[in-house]
Amino acid sequence: MDNPQLSSQVGAKHTVSRRGFLGALTAIAAAAGTAGGWVGRAAATTIKPVARPAAAQMARLLAYYRTRPRWASWLVPELNVNDGWQQWMRTILNSKNLPIAHDNFWRLGTTIAQPHHWAMVIDERRCIGCQACVVACKDENNVPVGVFRTWVDVVETGSMVPDPAGPIVTDAGNFRSEVKRSSMPLICNHCDHPPCVDVCPVKATFKRADGIVMIDYDLCIGCGYCIQACPYNARFFNPIQQTADKCTFCAHRLDRGLLPACVTSCPTHARVFGDRNDPTSEVSVLLATQATTVLKEDLGTDPQVFYIDREQEVYDENSTANTVYPYTANLNSTDYATLSGSTPPPAATGGQG
Amino acid sequence: MPLSPTNYYGSGLEQGYWGLMIVTYPYISGLVAGSFVVATLSQLFGRKRLAPLAPVAAILSFALLLAAPLTIWGDARQPSRVYELITRMHVPWSPMALFLLIWISYVVLMLVELYAVFRADNAARAEWAERPVRAKIAGLLTLGARSRDRRSLRRDERIVRWTAGIGILIAFLFHGYIGFIFGSMKSRALWSSPMMPVIFIVSAIVSGIALVQVAYFGIAKWNGWKIDREIVSELNMWLIGALLFDFYLDMIELLMSGVRAYAPEETYEWFSRLYFHGPLFWTYFLFQLALGVVVPLVALATRRGRASIVNSGVMAVLVLMGVYMMRWNVVAGGQMASKVTNDIVSYPLVWTGYDSVQTVLGVFGVAFLLFLLFAWIFPWKAGFEGTTEPAVTPPAAGPVPTTPATTSPANQPTPVPSTSLMGVLEDGSAPGLLGATRKRDHSGIQ
Incomplete structure (x- = not known):
């Protein structure tokens, strides 16, 4: 061809058609590769449900756990220290390497694998109100004076009945005590949908993929929003480090295969800790066999601390329960001022409202 | 008491974590x-x-x-x-x-x-x-x-x-x-309300109008200007409108929180315990509602009341006080309502130091x-300086001789070709919204 312009056009045409074929091939390969990658990722991260044990096996497990001296346990087999999850350097000291969530917590159950899902069951029938867990927590976590990561409210129900022969002598006459006491251990609920984590403006607090809600103390700006947003008053300002602080389920112990300090120290085995992903763990068995309740269920926070035989709703203003504060009294309150005698007790009324 | 509540961190399980600074922020x-x-x-x-x-x-x-x-x-x-x-x-x-x-x-x-x-x-x-x-x-x-x-x-x-x-x-x-x-915040019964942003915005408008009113009186007094009663009256009209809306929202809140039949149990309990019988009774009913809303509404209802300088000033200060009390009632009240116990959390007023x-x-x-x-x-x-004289004066008549840039004598037009100072055209007309306010041109020279 003489015309250089024409020849270049012809050449261009051939090149274009070849490029189109290669492009299509590349596109198909890329699409297939991407799809394969997603399928593989989904397959890798999908949690395979484990069959629940049969009823007879459940009963055997429960009996086994009931008789087992757990408070002296050192390494707990069910925590499986060999799965790599509890490696100290990967977790508590380097939490950025862990799958964590600052929001959209539904992802933790679907797209992020959960090797464990830690939960606590508190059996109120067994709690004797000895406050050993409170002391153990303070000891273990160096909790400053005046603030608590876990505490035990002592709830008194019933009333003092006027009785001329009653043993309690007051200016208003004699009374006979018709009361019953029960104890109410309280701790961070490590909610599956924690409002405290959502509201943190700087993503300093997070929920680990194994369910533990924690704070990065080096990031916290101390605004107090999470403390206000927690419905259970489980968070507080640490007066020493000047950041928000809270229960960690003793994550540093868990990552080494140990139980939380409050669980280990409980003399009556009222606190039971374990993995909800393991259907044979004591927590799973208790949840499957016992009637349990959670606190403030109507708020939709999905707490992971469950109570067996919670006799009294201590938050109910209209209940006949009266909260007594033996050790962990709320000193900044009108009740404490009344108890300590600095203000006169309120006049008896015919009930509220 | 061995441990005083004036110790900010206190020693209790539940405290008012957000203090006066957070009252002041909104x-x-x-x-x-x-x-x-x-x-x-x-x-x-x-x-x-x-x-x-x-x-x-x-x-x-x-x-x-x-x-x-x-x-x-x-x-x-x-x-x-x-x-x-x-x-x-x-x-x-x-x-x-x-x-x-x-x-x-x-x-x-x-x-x-x-x-x-x-x-x-x-x-x-x-x-x-x-x-x-x-x-x-x-x-x-x-x-x-x-x-x-x-x-x-x-x-x-x-x-x-x-x-x-x-x-x-x-x-x-x-x-x-x-x-x-x-x-x-669903954890706080008294805060968790979809009305909260609206209440805040309306009370913000109320307080803003009152602040501008007070500022106007202040700068007029400072500069020795005559206060324009028409401006005062008009501001008062806007204040009344905003106050009426604010009052409406306050009443809605009172009905939706303070009546047992209408309110959620927890909301009603804490509302009645804090505002009806509790420590916030006076700040809510007297300072926020009565002195902050009702008294100004009544005092500014008549035309004479709206044109009166003293009345307007006092009412503006009352409104500013009432809105601050509203912030106090919201921030303090929400935290006085305990989340996990049966009692009212004390909320001390700190005078010096952090958050005071x-x-x-x-x-x-x-x-x-x-x-x-x-x-x-x-x-x-x-x-402002234009408001003391009603007529549009030619810009060259007054202050121009004082300006060094033009050497033209008094009572002569300025040599600026098509416009004069401050946007007033030479024919005396103001070219628009901004110019309308600047009938006296020398005011930019201070």
Whole structure:
């Protein structure tokens, strides 16, 4: 061809058609590769449900756990220290390497694998109100004076009945005590949908993929929003480090295969800790066999601390329960001022409202 | 008591974590939004009579806007980590993380608005001011655009109208998000309410109008000007409208929280225990509702009452006090309602130190100093000095002989070709919204 312009056009045409074929091939390969990658990722991260044990096996497990001296346990087999999850350097000291969530917590159950899902069951029938867990927590976590990561409210129900022969002598006459006491251990609920984590403006607090809600103390700006947003008053300002602080389920112990300090120290085995992903763990068995309740269920926070035989709703203003504060009294309150005698007790009324 | 509640951290399980600074934060940001709304009344909604107040309201709004973050910054336990609000911003899930976005956009918008509002006056001052430093500053503030012809004035006017329109949205966002911070907290029965942003915005408008009223009286007294009763009456009319809306919302809140049949159990219990029988009875019913809303509504109901300077001043101060009490009742009341026990959490008033009356006064002092600084920088007296004389005087008649730039004798037209000072055309007509306020042209020269 003489015309250089024409020849270049012809050449261009051939090149274009070849490029189109290669492009299509590349596109198909890329699409297939991407799809394969997603399928593989989904397959890798999908949690395979484990069959629940049969009823007879459940009963055997429960009996086994009931008789087992757990408070002296050192390494707990069910925590499986060999799965790599509890490696100290990967977790508590380097939490950025862990799958964590600052929001959209539904992802933790679907797209992020959960090797464990830690939960606590508190059996109120067994709690004797000895406050050993409170002391153990303070000891273990160096909790400053005046603030608590876990505490035990002592709830008194019933009333003092006027009785001329009653043993309690007051200016208003004699009374006979018709009361019953029960104890109410309280701790961070490590909610599956924690409002405290959502509201943190700087993503300093997070929920680990194994369910533990924690704070990065080096990031916290101390605004107090999470403390206000927690419905259970489980968070507080640490007066020493000047950041928000809270229960960690003793994550540093868990990552080494140990139980939380409050669980280990409980003399009556009222606190039971374990993995909800393991259907044979004591927590799973208790949840499957016992009637349990959670606190403030109507708020939709999905707490992971469950109570067996919670006799009294201590938050109910209209209940006949009266909260007594033996050790962990709320000193900044009108009740404490009344108890300590600095203000006169309120006049008896015919009930509220 | 061995442990005093004045120890801020206390030793109890539950305390009021948000103190006076957080009471003051919505108050100051409400004043920001409210005084901005007063500025837009003339800039956007055509209330020409209030036009002289618009520059003052804009300056007030800007000074308070710059002082507002001091409250939350002072309240944070780790103020040195404030940069994380940019580097680790948790948007949109955390309402508090929106703060910097909204605040920065508000500051930028205010800069644009202040530039446009004062550009012509600054250009005039750059040309005519006697003191060189003022002329220098005014020249810098014009950013080189010193024309004062009809076209540039119209352009300024257009910019002001646009910034006022966008700004009113940002002002509502700025204050509404603070209401949302409280309203979004389902852990607090007395805060968790969808009405919270609306209540905050309306009370912000109320407090902003009252603040501009007080500021007007203050600067008129300071400069020895005669107070224009028409401006006072008109401001009072707007105040009454906002107060009526505020009163309506207060009554709705009272009905939805204080009547057992209508309210959720927890809300009613704490509302009745704190506001009906408890420690907040006086601050709620007397200071917030009676003195803050009802008394001003009654006192400003008549035309004579609205035109009276003393009455208006006292009522404006009462309204400002009532809105502060409303912030106190919301912030303190919400935290006095215990989340996990049966008793009222004590909420001590701290006088000195962290989160105290002292720091609040300091923040207001910073805001006032900023206001003085901006009042010195910006030529805001343009409209006021014109209000003392009704007629449009030719610009050359009065002060021009004092200006060194023109050597023309008195009673001679200025040599400026087509326009005169301050945007008033030579035929005496004002070219528009801004020009209408500047009937006396010498006001830019101070």
